[in-house]
Amino acid sequence: MDSLVDRIERLLAVLAESGGAPAVDPGRPGAIRSQLAEHFDFQQPVAREDLLQAAAVLLRATSAQADHGMYFGSIAGGCRDASVAAAAFEAGLGVLPVAWELAPGVAELEGLLMSHFVRIVGMDPDRTVARVCETGEEAQLAALIAAATQCFPEFEADGIAAVEGRPRLYCSEAIVGPWQKRAHAAGLGRSAVRAIPCDEAGRIDPTALRRQVIEDAKAGDTPFFVAVGAGAASTGAIDPVKKLVAFGRVQGMWVHVDGNGLGLGVYASRLAPLLAGSSHADSFATETRGGLPAAGSAGFLLCRHPRPIGHAFSVEDPRLPATTAGAAEARASGLLGARRAAALPFLLWLAQHGQSGYGELLDRLCARADELRAALRAADCRLRGADDVPVVCFVPPQVDGQAALEALAARLRASSIAWIDAVTLPDGAPALRAWVSSSATGPSEIAALVQALGD
Structure with a gap:
C-alpha cells in the first residue's frame, strides 16, 4: 500500500506538470457562477472522483499562478511542495493544534520555529512572546489589542470608552487603509488613525510624525501607537525603523513593525539592514503569504511584553483540556479559539532549505x-x-x-x-x-x- 508520503510526491509531480498562467481572464462573475451551478448544487451526492476533477478544472482555469515567472503581484506564492505536504499531513492526520494536549508535536514544532524567528529578528528570547496566528492580519490586530491593553489599564475591563483622552495611533499614508480597518475592529474607531505624509519613495516622514504627535498631545489626545511599515502595498517601501523606534521610546509610545509586506526580509542580506531596529520594537508581525515567497499562509507575532498578550487572549474553554504547565497554548495567544497548523508549511520548507x-x-x-x-x-x-x-x-x-x-x-x-x-x-x-x-x-x-x- 502506498504511504502518505508516496501519494504526496505523486501529487506534487502532477502539479508541477500542470503549468498554469500568471494571470487569467475568468470573464464576468456570472460565467463562473454558471459553471459552479453545474457541479455544486448540494442536493444530491456526487462521486468523489467527479467532484475533485470538476474542482481541479475550475480552479486551474480561474486561478493566477503566483509562482509563475511572469507573475508580479504583491501576494507572493511559491514553495508549493511544502504547502501541499503540510496540508495533506494536517488534513489526513486530523491535527488540532488549539490545545497543547491535542497536538503536542505540532505545538512544539511551532515553538521551535518561533524561537528561531525571534533570534532572526534579534529580540530577546527570554522576554519575547512569539506566537503563530492564523493569518498575518490576525497578528497585526492582536498586536494593536495588546498595545491598547498595555497602554490603557482601563481598556481591558471597560473598553475604549473608559480611556481618558482620545487614543491616537500613527502610520504612513502608504499603509493607512489596513490600520484604519484594524482600529475599527479593535474598537478605537477609524478616526483614531493619523496618516502621516511620506517621501517620494513611500517612507514615512519622521519630522511630520513628530509634529503630529506633539500637536495631538497638546490638544489633549493620547498618542500611544506607531505602526512602522515594512513593505507598503503601493511601493514596497520600508519606513526608517531605527528612527521610529527611538522616537517611540522618547515619547513613551508602543512601536510596532508591520511586516505583512516584506517582514520576512529579515532573512535576506539585502533587506535585513532596512529592518534593523526591529529587535527593539515592542511588537513585530509578519506573514508567510505576504510580499515574499514562502510556504503556507500563517501570521507570526512577536511581542516584548508578555503581560498584555496573556491578559488580552487567555481564556479557559470547557470544551478543551486544561492548559498544560510550561506549554505554549495556541488558544492563549491570539484572537481565534481554534486554528490550523498554520506554520507547518513554512517550517517544513525552511527546514529543508535552511x-x-x-x-x-x-x-x-x-x-x-x-x-x-x-x-x-x-x-x-x-x-x-x-x-x-x-x-x-x-x-x-x-x-x-x-x-x-x-x-x-x-x-x-x-x-x-x-x-x-x-x-x-x-x-x-x-x-x-x-x-x-x-x-x-x-x-x-x-x-x-x-x-x-x-x-
Missing part, C-alpha cells in the same frame, strides 16, 4: 528587481518609489494617467501575459507596480515584460 537558502532566494529577487529597473530605464520608463526593495514602480513612455495605466495592466492580465498592477502612489500619482515575488522570474521574463509594455 535560513541561508531562504536568504539567498530573497536576495535573488532583489537582484532581479535591480535588473528590471535597468531594463525599464533603458526603455525610457520613468521609475518611481523605493529603489532598495524587490518592488518596482514605473510609468511607461507615452502612457499617462490612471485610466491608461489601469487599461494597460488589465490588458496584460486578461491576455495571460503577466500579472501586474496599476497603483496610486502616496503622492497621488498613478504608476504600474511590478512586485518581484516569484523565484521563477529571470532575465527572459524581465525582457518579455518590458517588450509587452510597448506592444
Whole structure:
C-alpha cells in the first residue's frame, strides 16, 4: 500500500506538470457562477472522483499562478511542495493544534520555529512572546489589542470608552487603509488613525510624525501607537525603523513593525539592514503569504511584553483540556479559539532549505528587481518609489494617467501575459507596480515584460 508520503510526491509531480498562467481572464462573475451551478448544487451526492476533477478544472482555469515567472503581484506564492505536504499531513492526520494536549508535536514544532524567528529578528528570547496566528492580519490586530491593553489599564475591563483622552495611533499614508480597518475592529474607531505624509519613495516622514504627535498631545489626545511599515502595498517601501523606534521610546509610545509586506526580509542580506531596529520594537508581525515567497499562509507575532498578550487572549474553554504547565497554548495567544497548523508549511520548507537558502532566494529577487529597473530605464520608463526593495514602480513612455495605466495592466492580465498592477502612489500619482515575488522570474521574463509594455 502506498504511504502518505508516496501519494504526496505523486501529487506534487502532477502539479508541477500542470503549468498554469500568471494571470487569467475568468470573464464576468456570472460565467463562473454558471459553471459552479453545474457541479455544486448540494442536493444530491456526487462521486468523489467527479467532484475533485470538476474542482481541479475550475480552479486551474480561474486561478493566477503566483509562482509563475511572469507573475508580479504583491501576494507572493511559491514553495508549493511544502504547502501541499503540510496540508495533506494536517488534513489526513486530523491535527488540532488549539490545545497543547491535542497536538503536542505540532505545538512544539511551532515553538521551535518561533524561537528561531525571534533570534532572526534579534529580540530577546527570554522576554519575547512569539506566537503563530492564523493569518498575518490576525497578528497585526492582536498586536494593536495588546498595545491598547498595555497602554490603557482601563481598556481591558471597560473598553475604549473608559480611556481618558482620545487614543491616537500613527502610520504612513502608504499603509493607512489596513490600520484604519484594524482600529475599527479593535474598537478605537477609524478616526483614531493619523496618516502621516511620506517621501517620494513611500517612507514615512519622521519630522511630520513628530509634529503630529506633539500637536495631538497638546490638544489633549493620547498618542500611544506607531505602526512602522515594512513593505507598503503601493511601493514596497520600508519606513526608517531605527528612527521610529527611538522616537517611540522618547515619547513613551508602543512601536510596532508591520511586516505583512516584506517582514520576512529579515532573512535576506539585502533587506535585513532596512529592518534593523526591529529587535527593539515592542511588537513585530509578519506573514508567510505576504510580499515574499514562502510556504503556507500563517501570521507570526512577536511581542516584548508578555503581560498584555496573556491578559488580552487567555481564556479557559470547557470544551478543551486544561492548559498544560510550561506549554505554549495556541488558544492563549491570539484572537481565534481554534486554528490550523498554520506554520507547518513554512517550517517544513525552511527546514529543508535552511535560513541561508531562504536568504539567498530573497536576495535573488532583489537582484532581479535591480535588473528590471535597468531594463525599464533603458526603455525610457520613468521609475518611481523605493529603489532598495524587490518592488518596482514605473510609468511607461507615452502612457499617462490612471485610466491608461489601469487599461494597460488589465490588458496584460486578461491576455495571460503577466500579472501586474496599476497603483496610486502616496503622492497621488498613478504608476504600474511590478512586485518581484516569484523565484521563477529571470532575465527572459524581465525582457518579455518590458517588450509587452510597448506592444
